[in-house]
Amino acid sequence: MNLSLERLLADPTAITDSPLVGSYIVGVGNNVIHETEFSGEYALDVNLRNASITVTATDLDIRDLDSASDSVAAVQSGTWSVQIDDGADTLEINADGSINSVVTATDLDIRDLTHVSDSIKVGDGTDFLAVNADGSINVQFTSDADGAALTKNPLHVGSAAFDQASVWAAVDAGDAASLASDLYRRVLINDAPNIAVASEATTIGTTAAVVATALAGRTRLMVQNSGDKSIFVGPAAVTTASGIEISKGGTLSLELGEAVDLYAISTAAGQDVRVMQLA
Numbered sequence: 001m002n003l004s005l006e007r008l009l010a011d012p013t014a015i016t017d018s019p020l021v022g023s024y025i026v027g028v029g030n031n032v033i034h035e036t037e038f039s040g041e042y043a044l045d046v047n048l049r050n051a052s053i054t055v056t057a058t059d060l061d062i063r064d065l066d067s068a069s070d071s072v073a074a075v076q077s078g079t080w081s082v083q084i085d086d087g088a089d090t091l092e093i094n095a096d097g098s099i100n101s102v103v104t105a106t107d108l109d110i111r112d113l114t115h116v117s118d119s120i121k122v123g124d125g126t127d128f129l130a131v132n133a134d135g136s137i138n139v140q141f142t143s144d145a146d147g148a149a150l151t152k153n154p155l156h157v158g159s160a161a162f163d164q165a166s167v168w169a170a171v172d173a174g175d176a177a178s179l180a181s182d183l184y185r186r187v188l189i190n191d192a193p194n195i196a197v198a199s200e201a202t203t204i205g206t207t208a209a210v211v212a213t214a215l216a217g218r219t220r221l222m223v224q225n226s227g228d229k230s231i232f233v234g235p236a237a238v239t240t241a242s243g244i245e246i247s248k249g250g251t252l253s254l255e256l257g258e259a260v261d262l263y264a265i266s267t268a269a270g271q272d273v274r275v276m277q278l279a
Contacts, residue, residue, distance in 0.1 A: 159187060164194060170217070193219050193278035204231050205269035208238050214258035217279035221262060224251040227271030233264045240267050 010018040025033045025044075035042045130138045144151055159179035162168055171177050180188045198215045204227070211223055211233070225231050225246040232243025233252065243265060246252050256262060264273065 159185075161185070162188065164188075168195060191219075195279040197276070197278050199274065199276040202273050202275060204264045204266050204271045204273050206266060208236060208263045208265040210261050211264045211273060212262075212275040212277060214261065215277040215279050216258060218258040218277050219255060220253065220278040221256040222251060222253045222276040223262070223264070224274040224276075225249065225271065226274055227266065227268075229266050229268045229271055231264045231266045231271055231273060233262055236261070236263050238263045238265055240265060 008019045008021065027033055034045045036045050132138070141155065142152065143155070157179065159181040161181050161183050164182055168180070182188055195217045196215060198212075200212055202209075202211060204211070212221075223231075223233060223246060225248055228248055230245050230247050232238060232240050232245050234243040244252065246264075254262070258279075
């Protein structure tokens with residue numbers, strides 16, 4: 001028996017009651033195009049190659065992509081990248097996984113960054129705050145000009161507190177040194193000697209000589225003439241005509257650092273001189 005229909009009509013409301021036609025879709029290479037069940041429906045398996053597709057959608061859901069097996073790529077200028085563009089701003093995901101993007105956010109969580117390899121630059125397009133991979137920060141401080149009205153918060157400067165009864169440890173030349181204060185937060189100025197004291201006796205004659213080897217950290221020097229003739233003090237070239245006279249029994253007190261040597265000379269040999277240094 002043969003059954004013929006004048007027309008094949010499909011009723012969308014009763015598709016299973018409509019005439020069905022079985023066939024295969026074959027490509028140019030005589031290969032059958034397959035179908036796959038997806039979310040209860042069947043869809044054609046399609047691979048796009050060397051094609052350009054414009055997708056317009058209110059909501060495009062790609063949450064089913066799996067980072068372990070799926071990837072999304074687009075070719076631009078010979079390099080692999082992904083570009084998401086809203087017409088104004090572009091998000092670019094490069095082949096190495098880096099992202100070229102301008103991010104604006106009320107709360108931005110970047111706790112997964114590691115200081116070993118990552119860095120952050122925060123700016124307004126002109127000025128930037130850079131957090132380097134080693135954790136350091138490049139900062140430019142701005143302040144009000146001297147004599148101008150105060151418009152910025154002053155920079156807080158701290159100090160290391162010292163017990164004045166103890167001897168302060170010395171640092172080497174060129175080392176960093178903390179600002180020092182006492183236990184009451186008063187900044188310590190190198191005015192009152194509080195490190196060391198030394199005294200010695202020396203003999204001054206008719207040739208200029210250094211009155212004493214400088215004490216480390218010296219701030220004050222006292223020279224007492226215990227001889228029977230005046231002595232005269234000054235620089236290395238001091239003479240009895242150019243030096244400051246210290247009469248017999250007299251004492252000269254000076255604020256003199258360790259970098260400056262004081263010389264003395266007399267009109268007669270064998271003058272007894274006593275020296276005290278404070279640091």
